[in-house]
Amino acid sequence: MKRIKYFYKLLFSYVFILLVAFILLSVLFLSLAENLAYKTKVEELTSYGTKIISELEKQEMDVRAVKLKHFSSILHARDTKFFIFNEKGEIIQPSFRLKQKPLLSEAEWKKIQHGETLQIKRDVKRFEQPVSVVVLPYMKDSELRGGVMLTAPIHSTLQIVTELNRYLLITACITFLIVLVVSIFFSRSLVKRVQRLRQATAMISKGQYDVQVPIGQYDEIGLLGDDFNNMAMQLHKAQKEINRLEKRKRQFIADVSHELKTPLTTINGLVEGMKNDLIPEEKKQRCFEMMEQETKRLIRLVNETLDYEKILSNEITLQKEEIEVKEVFEVISEQLELQAEEKGNTIGIDVPASLFVYADYDRLLQILLNITKNSLQFTENGTIMLRGKEERQMTIIEIEDTGIGMDREEVSAIWSRFYKADTSRTNSYGEFGLGLSIVKELVKLHNGTIKVKSEQDKGTTFIICFPR
The missing domain is CATH 1.10.287.130 (Signal transduction histidine kinase, dimerisation/phosphotransfer (DHp) domain)
Structure with missing residues (x-):
């Protein structure tokens, strides 16, 4: 099955809809214009007929004859004719050549007998040419005494309608060209936007995920483009x-x-x-x-x-409790006392007796032991201070050493797994470079923070904040 391009579908739909709308409006306009022209003609004839009926009601025959003769000359100049008929429907004056007899049909004659005015916008049967016809009854004492019929040819109205048709045809051609140009413009614009989406989709299918589609207008295609960009x-x-x-x-x-x-x-x-x-x-x-x-x-x-x-897989569950910080410091000092003596270091404690931290005891001990061991490894004949204090509903623990310190690059890298601060030495942060990575993740599990202050050859301070 042959595929029709989206561009031609859009173009056809635009042209079809606009042309149908134009045709409907043109037909409606022509119908209104034609009806208005016929209505104007019929109203004019009705006005003349009313004046003629008023003359028929006068008793003076001489005056009536003069008036009718005067009306005849005026209406003749306007290409309008009239004739008078009696109560039987017979023409009294003047004589006309009729294509159809009797003058009125049975249904029309009944309306006249009831005193109704008969208006025919277009008649092609009774007379030699198409005309508009108005018939007015002359009633006296609720009885039909006769009436008057007026006719006017409608060739002028037909000429107006024909001229309108010609102008509308020219307008239709111009409109078609404009619609075609506008439709091509909008169709190309829409197709171009769809093609951009298609090209971007092809890039995505090839694994190029850094593509972005220009959104342009925020219509349905624009919203689709926005969703595509987010995807x-x-x-x-x-x-x-x-x-x-x-x-x-x-x-x-x-x-x-x-x-x-x-x-x-x-x-x-x-x-x-x-x-x-x-x-x-x-x-x-x-x-x-x-x-x-x-x-x-x-x-x-x-x-x-x-x-x-x-830790990374969230498989560790913390059993938090209130822990006395001084007690934990003393345990660390006892466990690392021999290691400190081997390198000529001393471990000092500076913490209030009433300071508590809300944490998991085993994990807190693991955090502080890892950091203190690192301080011992990089300090010789120095001091490692374990401090504790409370500020702004936070328990703050500081581990300060007087060791070799680190530069800025090392400070930012020590949290990386398997990172070793000094590869030329056997000792390293956490022996395998895992210790501080574990420390950082455990502090995060406690909803705490940890930061480092260090300066080369002047020592390092680890600051840990636990929320109360």
């Missing part, structure tokens, strides 16, 4: 998110593989050495300790990775 924007965002997740997945696999490689290589080397008796007996105990350490390191990596993924 394309959402698809573009979704594609970016998919790419980001894919990149994150690849990065995660690469990072985990890298972190697993070192302890696995160490364990494998030690096992191969012991298997082939390459390690002296006195060093085997040290080998077992190293394998134990690397195994624990692998376990911590797996646990931290699983912990982080659980």
Whole structure:
């Protein structure tokens, strides 16, 4: 089946509707004009007939004859004729050549007998040419005594109608040309907008989601274009998110593989050495300790990775309660006391005894231990201060160290998973770069905020705010 283009459909519909409207209006106008012309002629004849009837009612025959003769000459000049008939319908004066006899039909004669005026706008049967006819009865004592019939040819009216038809034909041709030009313009405009949508859709199907369609007018097509742009924007965002997740997945696999490689290589080397008796007996105990350490390191990596993924997947449920901050600080100080002494560091506590925080105890301890461990790793012969205070319905915890500090780039990057602040050292933020990522997500779960203030060679301060 052959397809008709949308452009031609629109063009045909525009032209058809406008032409039909013009034709209907033209027919209505011609009908009104013709009726008005005939009505004017009939009213004129009725006016003449009324004056003639008034003369017939006069008794003086001489005066009546003179008046009728005067009317005859006036009406003749206006191409109008009249004749008088008696109560039987017979013409009294003057004589006319009739194409039809009797003068009036039975139905028409009954109307005359009842005193009704008969008006015929167009008659082609009774006379030699088409005329307008008016018949007025002459009544006396409620009885018909005769009447008068007036006729006027309608060729002038027909000429007017013909002239109107000619002008309307010219107007119709001009209108058709205008309608055709306007219809082509609007059809092309609409088709162009639809084609833009089609081209954009084709780009979307090819995976180009950053396309935007010009809206223009806010009609139905404009609203469709707006919806299309919103759809394309959402698809573009979704594609970016998919790419980001894919990149994150690849990065995660690469990072985990890298972190697993070192302890696995160490364990494998030690096992191969012991298997082939390459390690002296006195060093085997040290080998077992190293394998134990690397195994624990692998376990911590797996646990931290699983912990982080659980947080991102909202699989962790917090058991919040009122916790005394000073008590938590003392637990941290006791657990990390040996690590601090190894590097010549001291852990100080500055917190009011009545300060409480509304949080999950285990997760709060995990947050503060991770941060404090990082501070210990990057501080030598210094101080790590654990502070607590309350401001504006917020419990604020600060962990300040006098370590090596960080520059601005490092401060903005430490929250990224597997990021290591100093790759030249064995120590790193969270050993595997996961610690601070977990800290940030756990703080978010508590509806809190965390920020860092740091300056190179002057130390770092972590500020955590928990809502009361």
